[in-house]
Amino acid sequence: xxxxxTITVNGRPCHRDVEPRLLLVHFxxxxxxxxxxKVGCDTSQxxxxxxxxxxxxxxxxxxxxxxxxxxxITTIEGLATDGRLNAMQEAFWAKHGLQCGFCTPGMVFxxxxxxxxxxxxxxxxxxxxxxxxxxxxTGYHNxxxxxxxxxxxxx
Amino acid sequence: xxxxxxxxxxxxxxxxxxxxxxLLTGTARYxxxxxxPGMLHAAIVRSPHAHAxxxxxxxxxxxxxxxVVAVYTSADTAGVLNAIPCCWLLPNxxxxxxxxxxLAADVVRYVGEAVVVVVAETAYQAYDALDLVxxxxxxxxxxxxxxxxxxxxxxxxxxxxxxxxxxxxxxxGGDIDAAFTNAAVxxxxxxxxxxxxxxxxxxxxxxxxxxxxxxxLTLWNTTQNPHIVRFVMSLVTGISEDKLRVIAxxxxxxxxxxxxxxxxxxxxxxxxxxxxxxxxxIETRSENYISTTHGRDHVQExxxxxxxxxxxxxxxxxVWAGMGAYLSTAAPGIPTILHGLMLSGPYTIPxxxxxxxxxxxxxxxxxxxxxxxxxxxxxxxxxxxDKVAHRLGxxxxxxxxxxxxxPFANGHTVITGLTYxxxxxxxxxxxxxxxxxxxxxxxxxxAARAQGRLxxxxxxxxxxxxxxxxxxxxxxxxxxxxxxxxxxxRFHPSGKVNVFIGASPHGQGEETTFAQVISDELGVxxxxxxxxxxxxxxxPMGWGTYGSRTTAVSGAALAVxxxxxxxxxxxxxxxxxxxxxxxxxxxDGKFFVKGSPDRAKSIAEIALMxxxxxxxxxxxxxxxxxxxxxxxxxxxxxxxxxxxxxxxDPETGRVTLRRYVAVDDCGPQINPVIVEGQVHxxxxxxxxxxxxxxxxxxxxxxxxTGSLADYAIPRADVLPDIEVLSTVTPSPHHPLGVxxxxxxxxxxxxxxxxxAVVDALAPFKFETIRMPLTPERVWRxxxxx
Numbered sequence: 001x002x003x004x005x006t007i008t009v010n011g012r013p014c015h016r017d018v019e020p021r022l023l024l025v026h027f028x029x030x031x032x033x034x035x036x037x038k039v040g041c042d043t044s045q046x047x048x049x050x051x052x053x054x055x056x057x058x059x060x061x062x063x064x065x066x067x068x069x070x071x072x073i074t075t076i077e078g079l080a081t082d083g084r085l086n087a088m089q090e091a092f093w094a095k096h097g098l099q100c101g102f103c104t105p106g107m108v109f110x111x112x113x114x115x116x117x118x119x120x121x122x123x124x125x126x127x128x129x130x131x132x133x134x135x136x137x138t139g140y141h142n143x144x145x146x147x148x149x150x151x152x153x154x155x
Numbered sequence: 156x157x158x159x160x161x162x163x164x165x166x167x168x169x170x171x172x173x174x175x176x177x178l179l180t181g182t183a184r185y186x187x188x189x190x191x192p193g194m195l196h197a198a199i200v201r202s203p204h205a206h207a208x209x210x211x212x213x214x215x216x217x218x219x220x221x222x223v224v225a226v227y228t229s230a231d232t233a234g235v236l237n238a239i240p241c242c243w244l245l246p247n248x249x250x251x252x253x254x255x256x257x258l259a260a261d262v263v264r265y266v267g268e269a270v271v272v273v274v275a276e277t278a279y280q281a282y283d284a285l286d287l288v289x290x291x292x293x294x295x296x297x298x299x300x301x302x303x304x305x306x307x308x309x310x311x312x313x314x315x316x317x318x319x320x321x322x323x324x325x326x327x328g329g330d331i332d333a334a335f336t337n338a339a340v341x342x343x344x345x346x347x348x349x350x351x352x353x354x355x356x357x358x359x360x361x362x363x364x365x366x367x368x369x370x371x372l373t374l375w376n377t378t379q380n381p382h383i384v385r386f387v388m389s390l391v392t393g394i395s396e397d398k399l400r401v402i403a404x405x406x407x408x409x410x411x412x413x414x415x416x417x418x419x420x421x422x423x424x425x426x427x428x429x430x431x432x433x434x435x436x437i438e439t440r441s442e443n444y445i446s447t448t449h450g451r452d453h454v455q456e457x458x459x460x461x462x463x464x465x466x467x468x469x470x471x472x473x474v475w476a477g478m479g480a481y482l483s484t485a486a487p488g489i490p491t492i493l494h495g496l497m498l499s500g501p502y503t504i505p506x507x508x509x510x511x512x513x514x515x516x517x518x519x520x521x522x523x524x525x526x527x528x529x530x531x532x533x534x535x536x537x538x539x540x541d542k543v544a545h546r547l548g549x550x551x552x553x554x555x556x557x558x559x560x561x562p563f564a565n566g567h568t569v570i571t572g573l574t575y576x577x578x579x580x581x582x583x584x585x586x587x588x589x590x591x592x593x594x595x596x597x598x599x600x601x602a603a604r605a606q607g608r609l610x611x612x613x614x615x616x617x618x619x620x621x622x623x624x625x626x627x628x629x630x631x632x633x634x635x636x637x638x639x640x641x642x643x644x645r646f647h648p649s650g651k652v653n654v655f656i657g658a659s660p661h662g663q664g665e666e667t668t669f670a671q672v673i674s675d676e677l678g679v680x681x682x683x684x685x686x687x688x689x690x691x692x693x694x695p696m697g698w699g700t701y702g703s704r705t706t707a708v709s710g711a712a713l714a715v716x717x718x719x720x721x722x723x724x725x726x727x728x729x730x731x732x733x734x735x736x737x738x739x740x741x742x743d744g745k746f747f748v749k750g751s752p753d754r755a756k757s758i759a760e761i762a763l764m765x766x767x768x769x770x771x772x773x774x775x776x777x778x779x780x781x782x783x784x785x786x787x788x789x790x791x792x793x794x795x796x797x798x799x800x801x802x803x804d805p806e807t808g809r810v811t812l813r814r815y816v817a818v819d820d821c822g823p824q825i826n827p828v829i830v831e832g833q834v835h836x837x838x839x840x841x842x843x844x845x846x847x848x849x850x851x852x853x854x855x856x857x858x859x860t861g862s863l864a865d866y867a868i869p870r871a872d873v874l875p876d877i878e879v880l881s882t883v884t885p886s887p888h889h890p891l892g893v894x895x896x897x898x899x900x901x902x903x904x905x906x907x908x909x910x911a912v913v914d915a916l917a918p919f920k921f922e923t924i925r926m927p928l929t930p931e932r933v934w935r936x937x938x939x940x
Contacts, residue, residue, distance in 0.1 A: 026279075033190075035185075035187070035188035036182070037181070038185070038187075038357070039358075039437075040356045043441075043862045045862075046440070075181065076179075076181035077181040079180070089179040092175070093176070093179060098179070099408075099662035099663070099836065100355070100408040100661055101179075101183055101405065101407065102408060104178055104179060127872045128872045131872040133871075134868060135871075137356075137662050137836045138832060138836050139835035139838060139839030140839070140869075141835040141839075141874075142832055143871065144871065144876070
């Protein structure tokens with residue numbers, strides 16, 4: 001069975017016929033050709049695939065492409081403007097909040113979601129807010145610093 | 156050098172990483188991001204049994220499934236692929252290598268061993284067809300514990316290895332018998348260094364493109380060492396090395412698990428060779444957990460002899476090191492050379508003896524995992540230090556101080572035969588203790604205990620061996636490769652620089668730190684220097700990024716090549732300025748005549764002249780480029796002291812890590828922010844071992860922690876900030892004085908946390924407590940179990 005969907009990705013509508021079982025992350029990577037979103041597990045633990053669905057963070061491995069029909073997705077490719085990083089990307093860069101970079105796209109969206117719902121979190125709240133995203137390189141220390149930096153910049 | 160220049164030196168400055176913009180915008184390309192025209196997708200049928208005979212394989216339904224292009228078994232790879240080699244042939248250890256094929260032929264020996272590969276037009280179709288492959292297995296008895304596997308009557312994995320012993324290695328120095336005969340106290344411990352799963356966030360994978368018309372193969376691979384991959388891939392596939400290009404694109408962490416070449420890599424190449432089309436294989440996380448290499452897995456019986464005042468006089472150990480079902484690429488060297496030779500650590504111990512049995516078990520093969528052998532040595536030593544202190548009623552810090560090797564700047568030979576390069580262990584320990592105010596912490600602990608609260612303080616002092624290493628030593632200990640590194644520094648006419656290195660960083664930041672080194676030496680702005688790595692077609696040979704060796708060895712090659720450029724530039728400057736070369740000085744990007752700073756040529760001017768070559772000294776070649784193949788004269792030996800403070804919940808046994816302080820010494824720091832980042836990540840992986848992580852097998856060899864839902868890597872919400880400090884003791888043999896820092900945190904942190912928990916449990920009587928220190932285990936210890 002094939003189902004037509006229209007998903008707006010980073011502001012551009014994308015019309016495609018998809019299998020109903022197609023995961024949103026695979027739609028983004030294989031169909032839309034946006035490989036910035038990563039797959040780090042198969043049990044929805046790692047959060048590397050986190051994107052925004054209508055402005056809210058979702059793990060795109062836990063969502064079917066057909067569920068995103070008619071809705072808007074923002075991926076990591078959609079954050080910088082004319083090569084200029086957005087405030088959260090900039091904060092990760094400034095605070096050395098990434099090493100191998102594989103968890104980073106998802107981590108940036110998890111951090112963005114955290115500040116959307118809690119603009120001025122404590123370090124403890126940041127740590128709890130990021131517990132659904134795994135990083136094996138940084139020990140999270142500088143990711144917490146990056147989120148604090150981004151929160152400060154938005155004041 | 157002027158004070159202002161020192162203040163603005165780029166060497167030592169925590170500048171932002173040059174890698175990050177591409178990683179932060181989703182434009183970096185990892186192996187799974189490669190998409191080639193006509194590309195097929197492979198999925199692998201893996202053994203569900205830990206030990207079984209393959210009676211038959213029926214792939215007929217899979218072959219006719221939608222989208223399936225081919226299904227291959229060992230019948231297809233026979234005669235095409237050679238056996239997967241073990242590349243560390245430990246000498247004088249009775250090494251027995253069980254043959255390891257890319258696809259299992261008759262017997263499978265671990266859950267996850269590859270049996271059949273399905274190739275289809277899409278990944279979904281390949282995975283659909285996996286379920287249609289029927290393999291008829293006759294289960295055989297399995298064994299998973301390394302100590303039990305070495306006992307009589309255990310199921311035997313390989314005919315060549317009686318009693319499942321893959322090797323028996325030992326190290327000895329001093330009079331160990333006298334040490335124990337004359338000991339005032341002897342302390343014993345059985346330590347289980349549990350098996351861990353590296354869990355790089357990017358799973359492993361490969362994209363292979365074989366072109367039948369030319370016989371050329373391009374392989375994109377999640378690897379820490381693309382040049383080794385090319386070498387080994389040519390041995391296994393028969394594709395000659397000159398026709399083989401290996402590319403490590405962006406690599407999402409490795410931690411040792413992307414050193415070896417595994418079944419999936421060879422299978423992917425085989426499929427592309429057979430089909431003449433590009434083939435991609437990317438493992439799932441669950442597949443990663445059963446088939447990509449694990450780490451640690453020691454059972455250690457340890458005795459320490461000491462005097463009444465806490466001087467250690469002897470250390471004796473027997474280790475059963477689980478190897479898994481086959482010997483992975485570097486596996487035999489890890490519990491031996493990288494472990495046993497570090498047995499005396501930062502202490503003066505007059506006698507040591509260790510026997511290591513490498514044992515086959517029906518489990519996933521082990522390989523290096525961050526620290527690789529050294530965490531297992533440091534834990535052993537640091538645990539015993541605390542036990543000796545406890546037995547003698549001494550403070551654990553005092554016992555360490557009484558045994559530490561005094562400061563040395565240029566070589567100190569220890570009982571195992573190694574010569575450490577430089578060390579000042581006492582200084583690092585003092586700095587850590589001062590930072591936490593150790594005396595006040597102990598007073599706080601006393602008060603807490605009086606109130607019934609459980610607080611613990613754990614200390615480790617450590618030294619590790621890294622910057623691997625002199626190739627002559629590598630050869631002497633059986634490593635089937637060299638351990639030098641290479642660098643090419645190439646100036647362009649405009650004065651911009653490209654650097655090509657043989658090592659293959661994957662998150663450690665050398666694109667930035669190496670640019671800082673060149674900028675510091677030659678005054679070229681960091682942003683005008685681009686560092687290339689990871690592609691065997693455009694980088695010189697190098698042995699890879701592991702063992703904290705990239706900055707330590709590749710960085711030395713870079714420094715040597717840069718200084719060659721500097722010498723040529725000085726000659727050319729002298730010629731252009733009509734001055735004797737002895738009269739040419741250099742500062743901040745300019746070569747000038749001594750005493751006449753206005754008579755100067757900038758490095759950019761020199762680079763231009765070297766390229767246009769209109770006015771060169773007689774006999775000087777045009778161009779401004781230099782290369783270095785650098786074989787280090789010794790290993791490097793970073794060291795430090797770590798302190799952990801924990802609180803235990805008396806009701807549940809839950810451990811809260813309240814505070815963590817790391818003092819590490821890796822010599823001069825090129826970029827202290829990157830150094831701190833390496834320490835943060837390393838420390839947290841070590842904490843993970845102490846508190847949460849373990850690859851658990853049941854008695855039948857089923858991995859019970861086979862997904863990220865079951866295997867507990869540290870999350871942000873269970874960790875404190877990591878307080879990172881340092882001391883600076885240069886390595887005497889390194890052109891920049893630097894040592895490695897990638898693994899130090901992991902090596903030190905596990906036992907710091909462990910010792911802190913045991914210290915908190917001091918009011919209770921219990922025998923021992925196994926890692927990871929889960930609430931249940933801590934709670935049981937409180938109940939005296």
